Amino acid sequence: MTHAHHAIDHLARETLRLLGPAPENWVPDTPGIDHNVAVIGGGQNGSAFAFALQRAGIGRTTVVDAAPDPSQAGVWRTRARMHKLRTPKNLVGPELGLPTLGFQAWYEARHGTDAYAALDRIPRNDWADYLDWYRGFLSVQVRYGTRLVRIEPVTHGAASHFRLHLQVGGQTRIETTRKVILANGVAGNGTPFVPAVLEEAQDSGFVSHTADAIDFDALRGRTVAVLGAAASAFDAAAVALEHGAAAVHLFARRDHLAATPIGRVRGYPGVYDNYHALPDATRWHQALRLRRYGSTPPADSVQRVLRHPTFHLHLGATWTGAAVAQSRVHTRVHGEDFAFDHVIAGTGYRVDPGSRSELVDIAPHILRWRDRFVPPDDERDDELGAAPYLGSGLEYREKTPGSAPWLQDIHLYNPGGFVSTGVPLGDVPSMRRDIPALVARINRDLVLADLDQHEKRLLGDVPADFDATLYQTALWSPARKNAPGGA
Incomplete structure (x- = not known):
């Protein structure tokens, strides 16, 4: 040691x-x-x-x-x-x-x-x-x-x-x-959420969720799609690139990356310590507000993928269809056709x-x-x-x-x-x-x-710490009045 x-x-x-x-x-x-x-x-x-x-x-x-x-x-x-x-x-x-x-x-x-x-x-x-x-x-x-x-x-x-x-x-x-x-x-x-559009590809073994133990070495030289734009999606995209993926395309539903950490406003002690006592309407609105702003990836998670020229970001790009053909997952986004060797769903739970x-x-x-x-x-x-x-x-x-x-x-x-x-x-x-x-x-x-058992224990016998012999010699009596030191 x-x-x-x-x-x-x-x-x-x-x-x-x-x-x-x-x-x-x-x-x-x-x-x-x-x-x-x-x-x-x-x-x-x-x-x-x-x-x-x-x-x-x-x-x-x-x-x-x-x-x-x-x-x-x-x-x-x-x-x-x-x-x-x-x-x-x-x-x-x-x-x-x-x-x-x-x-x-x-x-x-x-x-x-x-x-x-x-x-x-x-x-x-x-x-x-x-x-x-x-x-x-x-x-x-x-x-x-x-x-x-x-x-x-x-x-x-x-x-x-x-x-x-x-x-x-x-x-x-x-x-x-x-x-x-x-x-x-x-x-x-609950369960990891995988969009229904990926059902066929998932059944065929072409889809992983970020909750899975992904074999990133198997993605070397492959073209990978990542669905989702929260931190776990960016982290998975980065690891795929760091393991030698030929290219990674990340698809986000929003037309921008969520960058406002809205949850921070309720971190001060007054609200944090008493959150459970807040009215239901307040707690609901707070949860909804965070959902609508979106989960923010840390800036360094975004920077991590931007170091790779083979990383490509697609905004406002919801997948509406996906099919498996010739050992690849095919989709069409914004009028453009894509084919991927593997898809990673960073789509939450x-x-x-x-x-x-x-x-x-x-x-x-x-x-x-x-x-x-x-x-x-x-x-x-x-x-x-x-x-x-x-x-x-x-x-x-x-x-x-x-x-x-x-x-x-x-x-x-x-x-x-x-x-x-x-x-x-x-x-x-x-x-x-x-x-x-x-x-x-x-x-x-x-x-x-x-x-009932604790009440019996509370009423149980308790041995005395001492008996009267401890203070016997100090007990007042008329005889002590005339003794040396008496009043």
């Missing part, structure tokens, strides 16, 4: 020493229940939840991840293709208010304060290395190679809980839990809980924004309307009151909660506010669910 590793470990260890030990598990055991909390996803958020739950004294927590090993978990070494994170470097992340567990302390211990000061944003690979350190230093245990395939609510017998149907090593096993946190990434509440096997049983019961809020005609947006309407603890709510009260025990921490929270849950900007709020709700819910 290098001196830098020793330095940051010492600083972080000293912080935890001064903070004091984590509380003992205070949650009473429930017969037949394996876990108090199951965290689905072992990336940056799952690791932060594991730490936060430990510090709250909530034991019997499990974190599972479908990835086979840590190197494949999360996105930072797999599907993320940017050079730098898209968020400011000084946002609070998984350290949750403990600075020596944060990225800045980790980075400065290795590279110095001047090196950190010189960063404009955090390099992606450094962020991935930091998360590895964070997980290892805090001894966060993630069960890799464990995929959740179904959440089955159980409402009879023992206290309301869930059966989790898991696939482990090709075998199915069932475990039970009282609470579920879905910290499972950008598609965790669709909120659709019913499309995910683990949510099939519960999707019909989930309250959506369209069930709760009717916008003015000029603000209607069916995609926003499909988003789940979350409670203040980021819990699902039931569409029909009384039909599925167990939904309050499934907490969403992925971008499907954007309309409710104003930020994509799971990204760094959400961590400072929403991880503590979610853990606080779980804390409260578990106490109230076991209130």
Whole structure:
């Protein structure tokens, strides 16, 4: 271990020493229940939840991840293709208010304060290395190679809980839990969206989504189309060019590139800290405003592709048709014919809980924004309307009151909660506010669910710290009045 590793470990260890030990598990055991909390996803958020739950004294927590090993978990070494994170470097992340567990302390211990000061944003690979350190230093245990395939609510017998149907090593096993946190990434509440115009080409194997593990080496010498103009589309286009693609054409629906980061206006503490308390109409309008302005790629993502003379940008260029012929994808845009060897869809994600096997049983019961809020005609947006309407603890709510009260025990921490929270849950900007709020709700819910047991504990016998012999000699008596020192 290098001196830098020793330095940051010492600083972080000293912080935890001064903070004091984590509380003992205070949650009473429930017969037949394996876990108090199951965290689905072992990336940056799952690791932060594991730490936060430990510090709250909530034991019997499990974190599972479908990835086979840590190197494949999360996105930072797999599907993320940017050079730098898209968020400011000084946002609070998984350290949750403990600075020596944060990225800045980790980075400065290795590279110095001047090196950190010189960063404009955090390099992606450094962020991935930091998360590895964070997980290892805090001894966060993630069960890799464990995929959740179904959440089955159980409402009879023992206290309301869930059966989790898991696939482990090709075998199915069932475990039970009282609470579920879905910290499972950008598609965790739906599916990657591929336009219907690409259906034939996708079925023929000529289409990838930016969420896929794309074989960019196979695109060397090929002509590639990218649909979409958000950051992930530009990043995919850049990687294709850097791997030797003959040409990359990026097609944007708008007649300009979105360049106004409209979401920044709601980042100040008054609104950020109280976003969930804002009226529905305000939150809806904010989500709609961002959708209409568009998702902005960072300037350096655009500059990255502009370095290549074989990059071509098409504005106001929606594909209306595509056909596969002679091992290529053919389309016609603005009256011009094009043929591509491969198409990459950087077209985002669709909120659709019913499309995910683990949510099939519960999707019909989930309250959506369209069930709760009717916008003015000029603000209607069916995609926003499909988003789940979350409670203040980021819990699902039931569409029909009384039909599925167990939904309050499934907490969403992925971008499907954007309309409710104003930020994509799971990204760094959400961590400072929403991880503590979610853990606080779980804390409260578990106490109230076991209130009878806690009341017995509160009324239990408490041994005295001392008895009367401690102060016997100081008791006033008439005999002491005439003793030396008496009044």
